[in-house]
Amino acid sequence: MPRGFSHTLNSSTLQPGELQLKIENVSLAFGGVQALTDVSLEVRQSAITAVIGPNGAGKTSLLNCISGLYHPQDGRILFYNQGNEHELTKLKPYQIAKLGIARSFQNIELFKHMTVLDNLMLGRHNHLKSNIFTGGLYWGKTQKEEVENRFFVEDIIDLLEIQAIRKQAVGTLSYGLQKRVELGRALAMQPSLLILDEPMAGMNAEEKEDMARFVLDVNEEHGVSIIIIEHDMGVVMDISDHIAVLDFGLKIGDGTPDEVQRNPDVIRAYLGEDLAIM
Amino acid sequence: MESGIFHTTYESDMALRRTPWMRWRIYILLVLLAIFPFVANNYYLTLANQIGIVAIAAIGLNILTGFTGQISLGTGGFMAVGAYTSGLLAANLGLPWWLTIIIASIFTALVGGFFGIPSLRLKGLYLAMATLASQQIIEWAIIRSPLTGGVEALVLPMPTVFGRRANTEFGFYWVIFIILILVVFYAVNLFRSKIGRAFIAIRDQDIAAEVMGVNLFRYKILSFATSSFIIGMAGGMLANYRGIVSFERFTIEASIFYLAVIIIGGMGSVSGSIYGAIFMTLVPAILTNLGQTLGGSIPQMAKLIPFIRQGVFGLTIIIFLIFEPEGLAKIWRDIKDYLRLWPFSY
Numbered sequence: 001m002p003r004g005f006s007h008t009l010n011s012s013t014l015q016p017g018e019l020q021l022k023i024e025n026v027s028l029a030f031g032g033v034q035a036l037t038d039v040s041l042e043v044r045q046s047a048i049t050a051v052i053g054p055n056g057a058g059k060t061s062l063l064n065c066i067s068g069l070y071h072p073q074d075g076r077i078l079f080y081n082q083g084n085e086h087e088l089t090k091l092k093p094y095q096i097a098k099l100g101i102a103r104s105f106q107n108i109e110l111f112k113h114m115t116v117l118d119n120l121m122l123g124r125h126n127h128l129k130s131n132i133f134t135g136g137l138y139w140g141k142t143q144k145e146e147v148e149n150r151f152f153v154e155d156i157i158d159l160l161e162i163q164a165i166r167k168q169a170v171g172t173l174s175y176g177l178q179k180r181v182e183l184g185r186a187l188a189m190q191p192s193l194l195i196l197d198e199p200m201a202g203m204n205a206e207e208k209e210d211m212a213r214f215v216l217d218v219n220e221e222h223g224v225s226i227i228i229i230e231h232d233m234g235v236v237m238d239i240s241d242h243i244a245v246l247d248f249g250l251k252i253g254d255g256t257p258d259e260v261q262r263n264p265d266v267i268r269a270y271l272g273e274d275l276a277i278m
Numbered sequence: 279m280e281s282g283i284f285h286t287t288y289e290s291d292m293a294l295r296r297t298p299w300m301r302w303r304i305y306i307l308l309v310l311l312a313i314f315p316f317v318a319n320n321y322y323l324t325l326a327n328q329i330g331i332v333a334i335a336a337i338g339l340n341i342l343t344g345f346t347g348q349i350s351l352g353t354g355g356f357m358a359v360g361a362y363t364s365g366l367l368a369a370n371l372g373l374p375w376w377l378t379i380i381i382a383s384i385f386t387a388l389v390g391g392f393f394g395i396p397s398l399r400l401k402g403l404y405l406a407m408a409t410l411a412s413q414q415i416i417e418w419a420i421i422r423s424p425l426t427g428g429v430e431a432l433v434l435p436m437p438t439v440f441g442r443r444a445n446t447e448f449g450f451y452w453v454i455f456i457i458l459i460l461v462v463f464y465a466v467n468l469f470r471s472k473i474g475r476a477f478i479a480i481r482d483q484d485i486a487a488e489v490m491g492v493n494l495f496r497y498k499i500l501s502f503a504t505s506s507f508i509i510g511m512a513g514g515m516l517a518n519y520r521g522i523v524s525f526e527r528f529t530i531e532a533s534i535f536y537l538a539v540i541i542i543g544g545m546g547s548v549s550g551s552i553y554g555a556i557f558m559t560l561v562p563a564i565l566t567n568l569g570q571t572l573g574g575s576i577p578q579m580a581k582l583i584p585f586i587r588q589g590v591f592g593l594t595i596i597i598f599l600i601f602e603p604e605g606l607a608k609i610w611r612d613i614k615d616y617l618r619l620w621p622f623s624y
Contacts, residue, residue, distance in 0.1 A: 067489050097491035111482035113546070114475070122479050126491040128472040132500060135474060138467035143289065146471060150288045189490065 006151045009222040011100045012192035013082045016046035020225055021066070021193060026075035026089075028061055028249075035061040036072065037249045043193070043242075046223045048215070050236045052260075053246035054269060059229045060106055062246070063195050066227075067103050068093040081192050098126055100192030104182040104199060106229075112171030116162060116181050119170055120153040121146075123188025156184050160214055176207040183214060194218065196228045200235060208232065212239060237261070245269065294466055308459075315451045323447035325563055330454035331516050333555035334461050336539040337548055338508030343537070344545035345469060346501040347481030348397050352390075352409035354532030355416035356506045358525060360386045360513025362420060365432045365523045375437035375444070379514035383507045389416075390506020397498045413530055420525045431524040434517060450519050457515065458552075461508055465548045468504075477501050478546070542598055544607030553606035565590055 014020055021043035028036040036058045043049045051059045064070040066077055068091055077088040081099055088096055102123070111119055128149060130142040157166055160180050165173060170181055179199055186194055199215065200208045212235055218224050230236050236243065237257045245253035245260060247269040253260050260266055285291040295301040315323060339353050363382035367373045373381070393412035400408050420426045437444040444450060468474040476497050479487035488494050517523045535558065543554020569583035579586075602609050 069485065069489070092493075093485075093488040094491050094493045097489060103489060105486065109483045109486035111479045111486070113482055114478055118475055118478075122475050122487070122490055122492075125472060125476060130472045132468075132473050132504060135471035136464035136468045138471060142467075142471050143292075146292060147288045150292065154288075185490070 005155045005222075006148075007155075007190060009156075009187060009190060009218065010192065010224045011081075011190040012045060012223075012225065014045040014080065016044075016223060018045045018080070019043075020045045020080055021227075022076075022078040022080075023062070023066070024076045024078065026062070026065055026072045026077060028058075028065060028070055028072040034249050036065070036246075038075070039246070039249070039251050040075075041244050041251065041254070043225060043227060045225050046219070047241040048219055048226045048228060048239055050228050050230060050240035050243045051246060052230070052233075052236055052243060053252075056248075057246040058249040059246055060197055061249075063103065063197055063227070063229065065089065066096075066195060067101060068096040079193070097189065100190065101195065102186035102189040102191035102193070103195035104179075104186050104197060106197040106201065108175075108178045108182055110170045110178055110182055110185070113169055115169055116157075116166045116173075116184075117150075117153065119181055119185050120156060120188045121149065123185040124149045124153065126189065153188055156187050159187075159217065160184050161210075176203050179203070179207075179211065180214070183211075187218065191224055194224050194226045196226060196230075198229050198231065200230055200232055208235060215239065292470070294470070311455060315448050320447050323451055325559060327447060327451055327454055327519065329552075329555050329559045330451075330458050331512050331519065332536075332539060332559055333552045334454070334458055334515070335509050335512035336536055336543065336551035336555050337461050337465050338505045338512065339536050340540045340543075340546065340548065340551045341465060341468075341477070341508065342501050342505035344540050344547065344550075345474065345481060346477040346498065346505075348394075348498060348501060349402060349406040349537075350409040350505070351406050351530065351533045351537070352393060352412040352416070353509055353536040354528040354530060355413040356386050356390050356509040357513035357516070357532065358416055358420055358528035359389050359506075360510030361517035361523045361528065362426055362432065362513075363510070364514035365434045365517045366425060368434050368437075368518070369432065372435070375434075375518045379511060379518065382514035383511040386510020386513065387503040387507035390509070391499045391503035394499045394502025397502065398495045410530070410533075413533055417525060417529065420528075426525075429525070431522050432517075434521050434523065436521065437518045445519050445521055450515075454515065454519075457511065461511075462548055462552070469548070473497075473500070481546070538595060540605075542595060542605055544605030547605065547607035549610070550605050550607030553610065557606060561594055562587070562591055 012020065019042060023039060023041040026036055026039045039062060051062060053059055061070060065072050066088060068088060072089055075089070079086045079088050079099060079101065086099055111122060114122070128145055130145060134142050157163055160183065162177065162180055162184065165177060170178060173181065183196070183199060196215065200211050203211065215226060215228070216239060219226050228240065240257060243255065243257055243260045244251055245263070245266045252265040252269055253263040255263070283297060285296070290296065295304060314326065318326065335353065335357060339350060342348050342350050360382040363385045364378040367378040367381060368375055393409065396408040397405055421428050426432060439449065444453065469478065476487065476492045479490070479492060480494060480497060484494060539554035539558045540551055542557055543552065544550025565587040569587050573580040573583050
């Protein structure tokens with residue numbers, strides 16, 4: 001465990017490079033709108049997998065299928081941890097969270113009246129054991145558990161350099177800091193797989209650099225697998241090991257950053273060759 | 279003036295009362311409250327008892343509406359369930375009054391949990407309508423049931439402690455005092471541990487809470503049940519305190535009254551529930567007294583005074599909401615912040 005963390009940040013039991021998440025022929029439609037068509041994707045342990053594509057390509061829909069917010073009409077999503085295979089499309093979001101799949105959202109979804117500390121402690125939800133009776137008594141077991149988990153949460157606060165704001169209500173923080181807190185809340189879950197939906201959207205260059213460093217720290221030092229959606233191609237090409245490209249719900253490219261950059265379909269989707277010819 | 283508070287352990291950093299003075303303030307308050315019944319006359323004791331029962335029910339409602347964000351218009355109904363359960367058990371089975379209150383609380387928790395089921399699908403005003411339905415169903419059941427005596431009032435046997443009457447103003451003050459302390463203690467601790475945090479998370483951002491591992495359905499029902507447990511307890515206490523139960527005390531008007539209590543006191547604040555209870559009990563009492571004095575000196579106005587009283591009461595609430603939508607709890611917090619830095623607030 002690097003840097004004296006009180007718990008391991010990565011709760012996956014797989015070895016780096018092993019198959020962790022397998023999306024098989026997933027199709028999702030909302031009424032007449034086909035959001036995803038026959039999308040397949042593999043995510044390997046300790047890799048950074050980026051999902052890119054133009055607006056409305058179905059990137060967030062794909063992530064929502066993984067975290068159980070959407071249930072695809074067709075296809076399977078298999079997740080491997082601790083020697084078991086889990087079919088995610090049959091599980092509810094809170095059950096998927098129990099498997100250690102943590103995520104952040106595109107439009108920050110923090111608990112804005114709670115402090116930064118409480119937001120991170122909520123990330124510990126599945127690791128806490130107090131109930132409706134013992135919680136109301138607090139002293140004894142509950143206090144011990146709260147303090148123990150506070151140590152871990154403080155480790156994350158140190159990692160993300162948000163010590164100064166730990167007792168502020170999240171709603172009063174700047175956008176960049178809120179994004180950081182949201183990453184922290186996901187990390188507090190001790191993720192086996194971390195899903196980040198546009199963690200750098202709307203940030204300036206310096207904030208992006210910070211965020212990229214945090215993402216790389218989490219991945220390289222702690223070995224956490226990451227799925228990331230990001231529009232900044234510079235960042236995506238630099239940090240990801242593997243890139244999948246979506247366009248209109250179809251996967252049009254898949255491979256290393258170099259392969260994707262040379263893929264003619266991807267170039268067409270991004271530069272709009274069809275339109276250019278017309 | 280303080281230059282800063284520095285904690286060396288997380289235990290002390292996470293304590294409810296983080297400085298000695300904050301602790302002493304609570305001890306002083308408790309001592310004053312314990313001396314109060316020996317110096318106050320019956321009128322003030324009645325007011326104190328009313329405040330206590332309203333405060334307990336308001337904390338119950340605040341757990342559901344203020345902390346979990348589930349608007350409920352069913353408080354009156356749930357209180358009625360507690361009051362009638364306690365009353366019927368005491369009157370028909372002759373169980374001791376304290377036991378009937380415990381059973382009534384548990385039964386109300388079950389009823390509340392049941393009526394919380396629509397909350398999985400309904401939010402905001404739609405949930406308010408669903409809880410309004412629960413209020414109507416409970417009222418209907420009480421009026422129609424052969425067991426409850428319908429529109430006739432239900433008379434309870436006299437509650438006793440060691441053979442002495444317990445529901446005198448003085449005697450019941452202690453019952454309410456102790457239970458209020460326990461309820462406050464429970465609520466403030468709940469909201470700094472796992473379950474309470476999950477409740478607040480559901481209020482602030484339910485989808486994110488679910489993705490973080492909070493089982494929405496389970497926790498919403500749990501919130502309904504916990505809230506109803508406390509509201510039912512207040513109902514059971516009210517029944518034993520008055521010695522008589524009538525459904526008219528538990529109509530939709532009561533539900534709205536309790537919503538007003540927590541809105542004025544402060545949504546999502548345990549202490550705010552108590553401030554709201556004090557406000558909503560004392561202001562009408564003060565207005566009544568003023569009215570009587572006024573009616574004595576200007577007899578022509580005597581007939582108008584009840585209406586003026588209602589109007590002034592309504593106006594006070596509106597003014598409060600306009601100037602401090604976050605309630606009395608926020609005003610108290612602001613005063614404390616001001617005094618802490620006084621006289622050098624920069």
